[in-house]
Amino acid sequence: MASVDFDYVAVSSYQEAVEALARGGEEAKVLAGGQSLVPMMNLRLVRPELLVDLNPIGAAPPSVNGSTLVLGGLTRHRTLLETATVRRHCPLLAEAVRYVGNARVRNRGTLGGSLAHADPTSELGACALALGAEIVVQGPSGSRTIPAHELFVSYLTTSLMPAEVVTDVRVPVKARHEGWGFAEMVRRTSDLAIAAAAATVVLEEDGTARHVTLSFAGVAERVVSAEDDAVRSLVGSTGDDRALGSAAAGAVAALSPSSDVHASGEYRRRVAAVLARRALRSAFDRAAEGTSDAADGAADGEEA
């Protein structure tokens, strides 16, 4: 099937985009990579009257500004996957994006589009939460910054206001004693996640955890962070298996995933606990390696 007819405007700046969206009102939609929106249009689940195509705006290459990795909203998934700057300063994103869609989706799909689409199974959404990313948006009343934990509201719903578009995503660069982990369960590579977990850990010099984050995709009506209590239990620990298992169990106890044809809610929750444990394990191990990160970077043979 093909989409219903619509009017189309390509814009060359975010300002133009905002103006076009404001004029188009509720019947206007933003077209970025189009890898989620256009399938929905082809299935006629969505019938916008106007598409505002951001693609001509383009995205600057990923760059580091102080302790922040700055990613243009139109950064394609393939760029996250292959750019040395991203792999070095935010390896969690570079790893998680491997799980996003298929090669064609990664060639076209964008980071800003993915976050604004707010699919509850979004790997990048879960990472944005775990990393404490900030989403910079532009709208009719100017620019503002939304912390990731305030962006995702519900199924395909964000706190973006009408006529607001994502212009940049700001991610804290990986700290020296920081480790990360990502784990996903999927029926076939490239499918939507049954469940996924992302974790980060920052260790003190003595090897105990100073800061731990954990987030999930596929287990709620939006991507979610683990409850504070669950991850706080790991602060001060060295991340032994027992502590991780108990934190993971605590984190999923608060979840009530829904059932669908792919998996029951109870199965999802059990899977989520395993994935959380694995993601945390990887994060603790990588954080403990610490100095070997520099070696990884050198092996890339590319400068940031």
Add this chain to the structure above:
Amino acid sequence: MTTDRDVTGREGAEAYTLRVNGREVRVAARPSRSLLDVLHDDLGLGEVRYGCGEGVCGTCTVLVDGEAVSACLMFVAQAEGHEITTLSGLASLAGDAAATEVHARGRALHPLQQSFLRNGALQCGFCTPGMILAAHALVERVGQPTREEVAYELVGNLCRCTGYAKIFDAVAEYAGAAADGTRARHVEPVSDHGSVAS
């Protein structure tokens, strides 16, 4: 510029100039018309095939500036200014003008196509154009992909006949040959019945 009707008779068509397989073509279409429909219906490129319309199956794969995309998820209005390559234009990417000319008359196969034939990497053939274009983009990018890399890249191109093993063989053989230069990327003419001498 607005013309009156597109090929489907729909009013309000715009005139678009596309670069498809190395040639400039003009089409009249509503901006909402999918690139897939323009290539398949308007330009008669039968190798760009509708499969799922959701970007999942890969049968409408085309190269846009050398990278594989789903033509069902792009609109004609987005295609202007980009180099579109479909399977029948793949030979032109081999950079051999004479061979491209041979190919233009429908009488040549790209070395990767030949590798698919030699390896029996197709049965019904519906997925083959997308499979070859996706594999071609991968080899162009990484040179000699591992079998695992080929599998990862082609997971988005569904084949319901071959079970993929021979497809992977065909890609590996082509990539290996291209890498060591034993089978330069030139295009060989084929006989009328379409088979390739081994």
